[in-house]
Amino acid sequence: MLLNDIISGKVVDTVYIIAEIGQNHQGCVETAKKMIWEAKKAGCHCVKFQKSDLPAKFTRSALNREYITDHAWGKTYGEHKEYLEFSKDQYLQLQAYCEELSVDFTASAMDERSLEFLADLNVPFIKIGSGDANNFPLLKKAASWDFPLVISTGMQTMQTVERIVQTMRESGKQDYALMHCVSSYPTAPEDCSLQFISVFKRHFPNVVIGYSGHELGVVVSQAAVLLGARIVERHFTLDKSQKGSDHRCSLEPHELNALTVAIANFKLSALSLSPKEIFQELNGGRELEAALQDVEYKTILPCELPCRSKLGKSIVAARSLKKGNRLQLSDMAIKVSEPSGLTAEAYLDIVGKELADNIGEDEPIRGSNIIN
Numbered sequence: 014m015l016l017n018d019i020i021s022g023k024v025v026d027t028v029y030i031i032a033e034i035g036q037n038h039q040g041c042v043e044t045a046k047k048m049i050w051e052a053k054k055a056g057c058h059c060v061k062f063q064k065s066d067l068p069a070k071f072t073r074s075a076l077n078r079e080y081i082t083d084h085a086w087g088k089t090y091g092e093h094k095e096y097l098e099f100s101k102d103q104y105l106q107l108q109a110y111c112e113e114l115s116v117d118f119t120a121s122a123m124d125e126r127s128l129e130f131l132a133d134l135n136v137p138f139i140k141i142g143s144g145d146a147n148n149f150p151l152l153k154k155a156a157s158w159d160f161p162l163v164i165s166t167g168m169q170t171m172q173t174v175e176r177i178v179q180t181m182r183e184s185g186k187q188d189y190a191l192m193h194c195v196s197s198y199p200t201a202p203e204d205c206s207l208q209f210i211s212v213f214k215r216h217f218p219n220v221v222i223g224y225s226g227h228e229l230g231v232v233v234s235q236a237a238v239l240l241g242a243r244i245v246e247r248h249f250t251l252d253k254s255q256k257g258s259d260h261r262c263s264l265e266p267h268e269l270n271a272l273t274v275a276i277a278n279f280k281l282s283a284l285s286l287s288p289k290e291i292f293q294e295l296n297g298g299r300e301l302e303a304a305l306q307d308v309e310y311k312t313i314l315p316c317e318l319p320c321r322s323k324l325g326k327s328i329v330a331a332r333s334l335k336k337g338n339r340l341q342l343s344d345m346a347i348k349v350s351e352p353s354g355l356t357a358e359a360y361l362d363i364v365g366k367e368l369a370d371n372i373g374e375d376e377p378i379r380g381s382n383i384i385n
């Protein structure tokens with residue numbers, strides 16, 4: 014498979030292109046099939062979905078919260094997500110269809126149960142989305158298996174990205190890639206911070222770097238490739254004006270085709286171009302200038318805060334916990350919580366700490382609940 018050859022460094026002059034169908038299928042398998050066909054026709058190597066086991070990914074209160082937006086498919090966030098989730102039988106149908114068309118088929122694993130689900134389907138690789146890039150128990154479990162991993166890094170600091178790399182190293186995992194990503198929909202050119210691709214390449218010379226983009230149009234993704242991205246993922250839609258949070262920043266078939274053709278025409282090597290050379294190669298413009306501007310230390314950007322507060326993971330109680338208990342790993346789960354609790358990556362840091370309060374099952378564990 015091309016992705017394996019790219020991740021292993023055997024192929025350096027080709028880009029693996031993922032059409033992120035995500036939840037743009039509107040909950041309809043026939044639409045998903047049409048999208049798969051269009052993505053293949055547009056020149057993509059892979060179509061990707063998003064797999065969640067709702068009670069494993071979200072707390073009850075996160076699922077029960079009202080979801081009031083034109084993009085909602087249900088009254089609560091749980092009903093909305095349920096509407097967009099495919100069953101195992103539907104996944105098998107889509108997988109078989111991809112096999113017929115010779116296009117890779119996979120999904121992001123948005124919780125441990127979904128990771129098991131995808132492993133069972135024997136997908137060619139597993140994507141860990143930005144919402145789980147600081148979910149170290151999930152990353153460790155994913156790294157313990159043979160599937161290649163593609164890990165996004167939106168809503169994370171450089172310190173967290175370093176910890177991801179360290180986790181992979183400690184797990185002996187070599188077949189993985191890191192995706193530069195900014196989790197804002199759509200991402201404004203000045204927030205695209207493309208030079209983090211070069212920063213990642215310098216800091217992690219043994220890791221293949223990709224780009225998961227949420228900006229409008231295709232030129233910024235082309236620049237990402239010239240900077241050295243060898244995996245490109247873009248949301249895909251049949252029609253940007255449809256209902257759903259992601260359609261607007263997705264590419265329609267003609268745009269996706271324009272992107273795959275442009276990338277195929279680049280003469281790529283292991284070497285990347287400088288921002289100045291890329292600006293010239295792609296005929297400049299304000300958008301490129303903004304996307305290619307210098308970057309500093311990677312932090313969580315202000316534009317990512319809405320996504321982080323909606324889909325970032327917190328530490329929650331895996332069962333009902335009593336005041337005075339000392340926290341053990343088995344007391345904790347990592348979920349999207351409403352309200353939020355301590356950030357997922359503090360998971361190991363609070364083992365052994367004493368609880369100042371009783372905490373009900375599925376409720377967030379906050380800093381104030383812990384005696385230091």
Ligand SMILES: CC(=O)N[C@H](C=O)[C@@H](O)[C@H](O)[C@H](O)COP(=O)(O)O
Nearest residue numbers: 035084142143144196258259320324
């Ligand atoms: C961080 C993350 O998971 N982001 C995903 C990938 O980019 C998105 O597709 C979200 O699932 C989507 O934007 C959620 O929209 P809503 O909340 O309307 O279902």
Ligand SMILES: C=C(OP(=O)(O)O)C(=O)O
Nearest residue numbers: 063121142143165194225
């Ligand atoms: C959230 C996802 O991707 P990203 O973080 O790359 O946008 C995903 O693939 O489900």
